[in-house]
Amino acid sequence: MNKMILADNQAIFRAGTAKILAMEDDFRVIAQCGDADRLYQTLETFRGATFIFASTLKLDLQNFMERIQVQGSRCIVIVENNESTQPFISAGVHGAVHRCVTGPGLIDCARRVNRGERGVQGASTGVGPLEEDLVGTRVRDRLTPKEMKIVALIVQGCKNKEIAMRLTTTEQVIKNYLRSIYDKTGVSDRLELALFTIHHRILAEAAAAASDVMLQAN
Template sequence: MNKIILADNQAIFRAGTAKILAMEDDFRIIAQCPDSDRLYQAIDAFRGVVLMFAATLKTDLKMLMNRIAGAGSRAIVILENDDSPQPFLSAGVEGLIYRNVSGPSLLDCARRVAGGEHFEQPAGSADKREEDAVGARVRDRLTSKEMKIVALITQGCKNKEIAMRLGTTEQVVKNYLRSIYDKTGVSDRLELALFTMHHKMLFQAATAVSEQMMQTM
């Protein structure tokens, strides 16, 4: 059984990653950490595990890797799509993936690192360019109201909060969500949030909409 510590300050991505890992018989998530303080506590509490941590936690990388090595554990970093991998590779992380990682690649990385190997997801691959193209197509198909709902879903908002923010009803939000699910090919709000974060062009559009809404509040 491969034991996993999952540390990420993006709750939706953390939940999606946990969902993917939990479906496999050879993985068990023993801790989920939303910040660096709890991450360090988990490292000290569990030995010989695989730590999957997000670069956005902004930890002291040298200190983190020393703590991981001292616990006899191995590390996988989750990079933002535009991050440079070099500092993390130089620090000794055994696995490197990006936010746009697919489920199968995520599992492959975790299994290889747990087995003592190294894994690096290629940046700028043809798959990544295709994912960006998919994001652009979906972005262009969504209406302005649908894009606002996507932006709020990605922030973790529930239907009631979305309805209040947009000055409408929960039933109207549900109707919009059905249309959004059809256009993106997902089946629930968690998959929608992950789909958005995995597709750069769509995520950038949702982020821009979020900033616009914040300015008008």
């Protein structure tokens, strides 16, 4: 059984990764971390585990890799879609994937790293940047401003009650909006919606802009 530890400051993406790994018999997620401090604490607690960590945690790679080696552990970095994996591979990170990685691509990368391979590059969606942007643009243009605000809050991990309070409406109204959003994006639940948004840069940027508008309004 491969012991996996997830470290990512994007809670919804962390939850999606855990869901993907849980479907495989040879992986067990034994801990999750939302920040660098928690990651280092967990590293000292569990030996021989594989850490999947986000580049957005801004770790001191040299220090981190030294501690990984001492603990007999391995690690895979999740980099942003427009970010290069090369600096991490050069620093000794065992594997690297982009946020747009497919579930099978992530699993394949994790298995190869756990077999002892180094410098493993996980397969992405196989969709080119232009095509991916077209998908994100098409969905963005189908969503109303109110729906985009709801998407932004979903990505932040908000529940329906909190979304309703933020948008001064009722939970039932939010549920109605979500049904419309699911139809327009082709997803079936809030986790898939969040991951779909993160994987499409244009849509993610639109959600971030909607979030900024809400913050300015408050």
